[in-house]
Structures are given as structure tokens and as C-alpha cells.
Amino acid sequence: MQKTTDPTPTAAEPGWCDWHEGPSGTAVLIQAIEQSSGPGITRFACAPCREQRGLIPYGEQR
Numbered sequence: 001m002q003k004t005t006d007p008t009p010t011a012a013e014p015g016w017c018d019w020h021e022g023p024s025g026t027a028v029l030i031q032a033i034e035q036s037s038g039p040g041i042t043r044f045a046c047a048p049c050r051e052q053r054g055l056i057p058y059g060e061q062r
């Protein structure tokens, strides 16, 4: 099998904003939901989306 570049970024990758559903250089982790099985759910948001929606980066949440 030949390695090809996947044109579709995955949501779990930093650099992707789940709020406007597009690539972003400013995306940070907002939410990480741990599941008993599976990889869990992670959501990333870029700076403009965080500002618009009042999202708090995961690392700054209590």
C-alpha cells in the first residue's frame, strides 16, 4: 500500500477547529471527555471561536 496524504484533517488533531469545522493555527484543546473504552472525545477551538463563544481552554479550566 502506498502512503498518501489524507486531505481530510481529523478532529482529534491540533490545528483543527471543531466549532467552525476548519483548519486553524490557533486551535487549543477545549474539552476532553474520557471514555471507559475507546479514545475519548476531544474538541479543539481556534482563538476567534473561543472569543465569540466564551470558551475556556482545557488547561485553564477547574
Ligand SMILES: [Zn+2]
Residues within 6 Å of the ligand: 017, 018, 019, 020, 021, 024, 045, 046, 047, 048, 049, 050
Ligand atoms: Zn474556529
